[in-house]
Structures are given as structure tokens and as C-alpha cells.
Amino acid sequence: MDNLRAWKSVLSGADLILDAGDTWEDTARGTKAPEAWATMEAMGELGYDAMVLGNHETYLGTQVLKEVIAAAPFPVLATNLRSDLPTQRWVLLQAGGLRVLVLGVMWDLVLRWPGWELLDPLESVQAALAEAPDHDLRILLAHVDLQRGKALAQALPELHLMILGHNHLALEQPIWVGSVPLVQAGAHGRTLGLVRMNKTGFVSYQLLSRPVGAVLIGAAPC
Numbered sequence: 265m266d267n268l269r270a271w272k273s274v275l276s277g278a279d280l281i282l283d284a285g286d287t288w289e290d291t292a293r294g295t296k297a298p299e300a301w302a303t304m305e306a307m308g309e310l311g312y313d314a315m316v317l318g319n320h321e322t323y324l325g326t327q328v329l330k331e332v333i334a335a336a337p338f339p340v341l342a343t344n345l346r347s348d349l350p351t352q353r354w355v356l357l358q359a360g361g362l363r364v365l366v367l368g369v370m371w372d373l374v375l376r377w378p379g380w381e382l383l384d385p386l387e388s389v390q391a392a393l394a395e396a397p398d399h400d401l402r403i404l405l406a407h408v409d410l411q412r413g414k415a416l417a418q419a420l421p422e423l424h425l426m427i428l429g430h431n432h433l434a435l436e437q438p439i440w441v442g443s444v445p446l447v448q449a450g451a452h453g454r455t456l457g458l459v460r461m462n463k464t465g466f467v468s469y470q471l472l473s474r475p476v477g478a479v480l481i482g483a484a485p486c
């Protein structure tokens with residue numbers, strides 16, 4: 265976890281720290297429950313505000329996942345997953361005097377454990393937005409591939425920012441779909457996305473780099 269904590273000085277200045285998933289499990293390295301717990305605890309120490317489940321989190325199995333989510337000192341989002349996990353459909357966060365609504369959807373390669381139902385991401389977000397409390401900014405953590413992310417952005421012009429996960433793109437610039445900026449900060453802690461926002465929405469985005477070897481998946485403070 266030393267590499268994760270190496271981002272501490274950057275993250276300590278952020279109003280929000282968000283993660284787009286595939287953070288607690290790494291099939292390639294054969295990580296299991298102990299690594300998931302350690303990563304979650306390090307994220308808590310660094311002040312993470314929310315994350316969305318990625319497909320890799322589902323590979324941990326329902327019992328481990330349930331326990332890690334329950335213990336996490338930040339909300340774990342899954343707007344389009346119906347399950348017995350203690351996830352949330354959205355969270356309303358305070359940042360810079362603004363009310364920021366954060367939602368999170370997942371799709372590809374998710375293990376559907378018994379009793380789970382993965383719903384359509386767009387319909388789930390639309391339903392959540394219709395029920396959500398008053399807010400100033402809307403951010404979607406989208407653990408989907410770029411093509412699906414673009415389609416979601418096209419259908420959700422009311423979003424102020426979409427943070428993509430899953431396919432490890434290290435975007436130097438946001439991808440604009442109409443008025444919605446899509447950002448993604450690579451994988452394995454090599455990069456971190458810094459997003460600045462104000463009350464009207466997106467202001468700027470910067471991809472920060474550090475030497476290969478860090479383990480932070482990515483974050484986008486605003």
C-alpha cells in the first residue's frame with residue numbers, strides 16, 4: 265500500500281476523491297480477500313469519498329464483498345445492481361460549497377451471483393436522477409467500455425462529468441459527447457485524473473503521472 269499512499273499529498277488537496285472500480289481485486293496477480301481489505305483500508309485513510317463497483321470486485325465472491333463494502337468508510341455505488349450487497353444507488357456529497365450527486369454503473373463481465381440482477385445502466389440512472397435529492401452537480405462513475413460510456417453520455421446530457429473505468433484508458437484530454445466530458449485515468453496507479461469544477465460544471469482536467477508500480481487505480485477530485 266506504500267505506492268497508494270504515495271499519492272497522499274495530491275489527494276489531500278482534493279475536495280472529492282472518486283474511484284471508477286476494478287480496485288479491490290486483480291485476477292492477473294491472483295489477489296484475494298486480504299488485498300481487498302488492505303486496499304479498502306488505504307483508500308479510507310486517504311479520504312476517498314465514493315467508488316463504483318467494477319467487475320473485478322464481483323470476483324471476490326458475495327460474502328467477502330459484502331463484508332468489505334460494509335466496512336468501507338465511504339459509500340460503494342452500484343446504481344444498476346439489485347443485490348443483497350450494502351451498496352448505494354447514489355450519494356450526495358458536499359464539495360466546495362456545492363452539493364454533488366454521484367452515481368455509479370457497472371456492466372461488462374460482472375459475475376451475476378444468485379439473487380443478483382444487473383439492470384440497464386441508462387434506465388437505472390434516469391430512475392435514480394428522478395428520485396435523487398436536490399443537487400448542484402451530477403457525476404457518473406461508469407464502469408463500462410468507452411462505446412457504452414459515449415452512448416450513456418449521449419442519452420444523459422444533464423451529467424456534468426463522467427468518469428470511466430474498466431478498460432484502462434489514460435486519457436490526456438476529456439472526450440466530449442455533446443456537453444458531457446468523459447475522463448479516465450488509466451490503471452494500476454500510474455496516473456491520476458485531476459478534474460476542476462465549479463457551480464456550472466466542468467472547468468479543466470489534467471492527467472497526473474507517477475512511476476510505474478503504484479497501485480492506485482485512479483481518482484478525479486473536483
Ligand SMILES: [Zn+2]
Binds near residue numbers: 318407
Ligand atoms: Zn472492469
